[in-house]
Amino acid sequence: MxxxxxxxxxxxxxxxxxxxxxxxxxxxxxxxxxxxxxxxxxxxxQIMAPAVSGTKNRPSSGDAARMQTVMMQAAREVRSHVEANFDYVGDAFAREARDIHEGRAEKREIYGEATPVEVKKLKDDGVPCAPLPPLPPDPAKAH
Incomplete structure (x- = not known):
């Protein structure tokens, strides 16, 4: 990347x-x-300095665990926001996203399921879509 x-x-x-x-x-x-x-x-x-990783600035295991906790919480919050505010369209996601993009359906925020082939076709055609983060494990049930 x-x-x-x-x-x-x-x-x-x-x-x-x-x-x-x-x-x-x-x-x-x-x-x-x-x-x-x-x-x-x-x-x-734009001109940008390359990011070079070295051994001096590596996070400690405690820092890495805290970063993982923060990222898992962010993923939970993104998913919760989408589920609470977007329309779930199930396996009709690819068709609905294309219809909205092409003006054949009312513009609204949606989420659902799509195959990798459907997602590739959407992206190739310029239809905006992104994967919903998976629900991370509940930290209260870990270990």
Whole structure:
């Protein structure tokens, strides 16, 4: 994975992760890289220092455990928010997402199930979608 600092033609700065530099080039050439602020597809990479990991600044095992706890809590909160505020459409997710994107259905926030093939087709066609984080184990029931 590689993280790029990006800037749109309207001078909005943001960051995005890509599988590798070729993935960014491919997505940018197909107009799939978009500014989250204004939606502009005129986006360019900015100069960025590489992140080099060393042995001096590694988190202690206590820090790593705290970070894991924080990340699991964040995943729980994201999932709870989606389940409470989005419409569940079950295995019709791919069809519903495409219909909303193409204006054939009312714009609303949805979640549901889709196969990896359906998700790839949605992404290839520029339909925004992202996986819902799995529900982490309940910390009260751990160990």
């Amino acid at each position: 590689i993280r790029y600092a990006l800037r749109c033609a309207h001078d909005h700065g943001f960051e995005a992760w890509f599988g590798d530099s070729a993935a960014y080039d491919d997505q940018a050439s197909r107009g799939l890289v978009e500014c989250p602020v204004c939606g502009s597809h005129s986006v360019s990479k």
